[in-house]
Amino acid sequence: NAGVTQTPKFRVLKTGQSMTLLCAQDMNHEYMYWYRQDPGMGLRLIHYSVGEGTTAKGEVPDGYNVSRLKKQNFLLGLESAAPSQTSVYFCASSWADYTEAFFGQGTRLTVV
């Protein structure tokens, strides 16, 4: 019963470094999402995917890129990390846009 798994769980980056966050789901879901959670801001959608090979921008896409080469994986990339990207990142997946979303445990990223 893995559900949605995010890797890594914690990471500290220096400004300008790059990294990739991996999200894997084993529920054969079509939809996958990346959110960031900041104090007082709730969950804001970064990018999402409605199926393998597709991606779309969410509310706060700048500074991030994503790829969905395999249905079960959704990667979030930071090409040049900035302190403003310090946040908790959540991946989620759902069978359809109107069904419940299952969330990973989150990745706490600090950019110094």
Added chain:
Amino acid sequence: AQKVTQAQTEISVVEKEDVTLDCVYETRDTTYYLFWYKQPPSGELVFLIRRNSFDEQNEISGRYSWNFQKSTSSFNFTITASQVVDSAVYFCALTDTGANSKLTFGKGITLSVRP
């Protein structure tokens, strides 16, 4: 564009009190879905309920109940006889069913239940 407003940011109650968490939404679509999620101190997000726009029937699940009113675009959540374990951040969320539908969250309400 869709929007979810949770005007209450923090609520503190004493155990056994009833508490209502408000959620107001905006969407142009006639078909949409509303959700509530709970985020306990451990950090994971837990699904609580989904309601579609054609079903205005209120729902009760144990100590939890939800009041969906299309006339006021609200989907409020009430916890009866609150317990310390109810302490969490609660998010209301909305998705429509258009071509670019996506799950949009409110900013969340931090509920603290004191013994």
